[in-house]
Amino acid sequence: MAGSVLCPRAARTGGTSSGTSRDPGHPGRQAGSPQCSLPAGRRRRSGRDGRKGSAGRAGSGGGMRGRQRVQHQEHREHREYREHREYREHREHREHREHREHRERGRALSAAAGALCRALPPRARPAPDTLRRARFDRPQASLDFWRLLYALLKQIHGGKWTESDAIGNLPLWDRRNKGHNNQIGFVKSALWYHGYDRPELYQLPADGSAGSRELLLAFSWMLHRLDLLEQLLARNRVRTGDETSVCTCEDDLPNIQKGTPETTPECGLEDRVDVRYLQWLNGRLRFQWQSLHAQHQEQCKLLHKIHLFTSGSRVDQVLGHFSVTETDLVRQPENYKQLLQLLESETMQLEAFLEWKQLEPVYWQWMETVLDNMAEEGNMCKSQDTHVEKRRLPKLTSCCPWADNLTGQIDRLSRDLMTLQDQLHKLVAHRKAAWCEKVKAREEELQKEGFSATARKIQERVELKLLDLTRLCAPKKYKMHGLYRLVLRSEHPASKMGFGQCVSKEPVSAVSATEVIRELRMREASLQRELEQLREECRHRLDAIAEGLDGVICISP
Amino acid sequence: MSIVTVQLGQCGNQIGHEVFCCLCSDIRGTHGLCSKKENQSYQDACKERFFWEEESGVPVARAVLVDMEPKVISQTLSMAARSGCWKYNNQSHFCQKQGSGNNWANGYSVHGPRHKESIMDLVQREAERCDRLGGFFTIMSMAGGTGSGLGAFVTQCLRDAFPASFILNHVIWPYGTGEVIVQNYNSVLTLSHLYRSSDALLVHENDVIHKICAQLMNIKQISFRDVNQVIAHQLGSVFQPVHPAEGGSNYSRNPLGDLMETLVPHPEFKMLGLRNIPQIPENSLPYSTFSWPGLIKHLRQMLIANAQMEEGIDWQVRPPPPGSSTPSSHSTKKPLHFNTSIANLVILRGKDVHSVDLGSFQDPSLYTSWLKPQDAFNAWRTPRAFNKYEKSASLVSNSQFLLKPLDSVVGKAWNMFASKAYIHQYTKFGIEEEDFLDSFTTLEQVISSYTTL
Secondary structure (H helix, E strand, O other): OOOOOOOHHHHOOOOOOOOOOOOOOOOHHHHOOHHHHHHHHHHHHHHHHHHHHHHHHOOOOHHHHHHHHHHHHHEEEEEEEHHHHHHHHHHHHHHHHHHHHHHHHHHHHHHHHHHHHHHOHHHOOOOHEEEHHHHHOOOOHHHHHHHHHHHHHHHOOOOOOHHHHHHOOOOOOOOOHHHHHHHHHHHHHHHHHOOOOHHHHHHOOOOOOOOOHHHHHHHHHHHHHHHHHHHHHHOOOOOOOOOOEEEEEOOOOOOHHHHHHHHOOOOOOOOOOHHHHHHHHHHHHHHHHHHHOOOOOHHHHHHHHHHHOOOOOOOOOOOOOOHHHHHHHHHHHHHHHHHHHHHHHHHHHHHHHHHHHHHHHHHHHHHHHHHHHHHHHHHHHHOOOOOOOOHHHHHHHHOOOOOHHHHHHHHHHHHHHHHHHHHHHHHHHHHHHHHHHHHHHHHHHHHHOOOHHHHHHHHHHHHHHHHHHHHHOOOOOOOOOOEEEEEOOOOOOOOOOOOOEEOOOOOOEEEEEEHHHHHHHHHHHHHHHHHHHHHHHHHHHHHHHHHHHHOEEEOOO | OOEEEEEEEHHHHHHHHHOOOOOOHHHOOOOOOOOOOHHHHHHHHHHHHHHEEEEOOHHHHOEEEOOOOHHHHHHHHHHHHHOOOOOOOOEEEEEEEOOOOOOOHHHHHHHHHHHHHHHHHHHHHHHHOOEEEEEEEEEEEOOOOOHHHHHHHHHHHHHHHHOOOOOEEEEEEEEOOOOOHHHHHHHOOOOOHHHHHHHHEEEEEHHHHHHHHHHHHHOOOOHHHHHHHHHHHHHHHHOOOOEOOOOOOOOOOOOHHHHHHOOOOOOOOOEEEEEEEEOOOHHHHHOOOOOOOHHHHHHHHHHOOOOOOOOOOOOOOOOOOOOOOOOOOOOOOOOOOOEEEEEEEEEEEEOOOOHHOOHHHHHHHOOOOOOOOOHHHEEEEOOOOOOOEEEEEEEEEHHHHHHHHHHHHHHHHHHHHHHOOOOOHHHOOOHHHHHHHHHHHHHHHHHHHHOOO
16 A cells, blocks of 8 residues: 555555456467467457367367377468458459449449530530440441531531521431531531541541541540530520620631531622622622611610619629610510520539539540550551551542632741741841941931931831830730620719620629720721721722723722 | 601701601501501601600601701791691701802802801711611702702711711702703712712602692692602602511611612612602592502503603513623613613502512513622512502612713703803802812713613
8 A cells, every 4th residue: 555556566466456367477378379370450250260270179189299280280271261262352352343443434434424415505415325336436326426516516616507407307318418418528627627637537438427436536526625515605605685795806817607618609600790790799798787887886775775774773793783684584574484494404504514524534534445446446457558648638628628728828828927037137137237327427417417306306206116016016915805794884873874894704804895995996096007008009009000001091989 | 776867958858847747647647557566566667767755745856957048947847846746856957047049169168167067966966866876868959059069068977977877868850941050060069979978869850740740649730849748758658667578577677778788789879769659649549449460560661661650651662672681782782761770679568568479570681781680679568558548669769760860960061061151159169170070070970880781
């Protein structure tokens, strides 16, 4: 009692009231037993084996030594047996797991494919099976795939959906149908336009009977390269009616919307057209443009009225009034069903898109396997196909007639640019030398007559010119292009009229209408200057021609 | 969409007044002969086009009245207000204390620039009142002083201020034996200036209307009012709402634009003639019936033979047989007196319009070689009858209708100019001989274009 309890010796020797019969002094006993020679992890089994072992032990006869020997041998066998069993169970477990993973992957893949298909717009929605069939290059799937690609590309390029474009409208067996070939031609030229480089696609037969795997590749390429889903979702949003299209780009390259092969005009077979007829058509175009202008102004006026009359209907900071769709709904509540349907369809697409985003990696892994397969097969049949398809471009001209024209133009442009650059360098050097001489010559003269004043004038003019140039060449801060939503904001709540602001679809940038107007006005002024310049040139050319004509008086319009 | 009417000078104001009267009485009448819904949308379309509603509910005409003298304008305003059915806006008029004495140059070079701002201010206000500006319709006479000179100037200002709008000039061709000596000078100058600024010139000839009044309407003492009423009826038959050419149940919302697009896209051919059938005295209306085939046949022959009304048509004139017109054919190959058209527009109003067969107008031999009938011919229809006529058809034609009158006016003016008669009246105010020469060349160009169709 008086001694310290913590002292082990004291506890041991002290004959305490705990009365432990166990002898802690022999730890070796536990360690020595065969059961404990195995690592801890197998103690459970060893428990079982231990029982067996003890049973075996109990069953084996013989002397002490002999019994020990047998025991050892049996222990070893048991250990091997155990190890073998464990190994086998591990392997089964692994296979089981792999199998499960495979099944899971298959499920994930079908989920991904399903999400992908649901995220596509209703008119261009394939069955998930089509993808699977295409992977195995089934010919039946190729026609479906052509149609799918056609529908998708048409939507991207903003084409109007006509009756003849409906999926499934064209009979499968009517291979010589003109519409059929036009669709395939359109797909090929559109893919070429976007830069799809695989020659095998362009060699696919024009009747759409084969090549579904190639088409699957093209489809996946489009998915990735063109941000297909995002574009389509943005395009197919339910409209608020407040949108206006803005474009401050300086791009004046023709885009594919004007050059689709299926809309080639059927001009008369005579080569010559009366110029008066062309003037007639030009005049009609001008009048139609004027009508459009008037209509557009009316729309702006009415939109402004709607915004003005419904302001205060919302508590939102940014948006205080109704949009056209909402106002229409207020006026004609029985139309809510259609709007509801559209919204539901859009929501479903968006949810499918989110799902797709999560499952996307599975899809791409699967596509990699498809690519691998194709590469293997390609290696096998490349030896057979000795014709190197260098003739890709001529093949393409059949489906996109402006293709070689465009590449020719590009080549010419680059060549021109190079020569222009050289010429500019030479000219600059030449001019510089000449100016230096001139300046030196004039300097003495001008010293006498107030050189500083003229120098200042010259400097100002040069600065102005430089400013013009820099403004022309400077990259624009932002280029607006696309649909923007108009929002009417009042500067102070008390004032009657606000100034309209533009809120873009992305929550990031909001641009004020006055800025856009300013930009557009500057662009208009520069275009006007260009027009004047071109007109002057035409006038000079006409004058030159007129002088060459005898006995003719030219009356300008 | 709305049309702003600009009434210029005495002639313009009087005719304008009659036009609005005619339109108003048409939409208030119960002779529509069509369903109530149709009638309602017709009325709404017409009201939106020409009138706006005041608080009192009386329709106010979308018009600007311009004259140098106050007399005609005040008369016009008061007559309109007295009718009770419609009125003019009391602020939308501009006049001065004294006239311009039939002097074109005075109107164009002096009064025009001086009063440009006030006049354009009025026009701007009317234009802003429209939800959608469908264009301008100016009414003027060609040979008078104020109307013509000031009118030419105002049209130019309209074009400068509204470069994207449609401008239709309604021009009254003076009597051949008119009272104003310099009317040919005035006509030449007006026409050439209008040709530059406006999109189309719709012409009514005083002589023709006079004959219609005398022979068809059986009016003994023909006053200006009668002439103006006939003109107003013909204009109304063109401008009242119609269904667009492609069909569709709504009335066209772009009358001027559609008109321009079908008839005058080519910049050299802007002269439009107007024929209307039938024209009978009002008291004979209840006793007369018409058939569409008969009306169409008469109208077609009026076009071909250049007849001005449905009496006295020369039925001998036939279109040339097919195959005789080559792209380089001259007018000598075609039978004399045959009127070649560039484009025609037929407007049908009344009962059973949809069953009318207009195939005879689509004969390619009627038209010039470089335009096919499907481009050159258009038809507008509405089942709603106009102005108590159970069936009526109008023809607006861009053809050689006005070739002869134009040629004669230019010829007479040139003769006077060659002897320099009365030129000082113009040079006094800044119109030089150069300007005269320019005008002559412009009109010679027009004449030659129309001759070689």
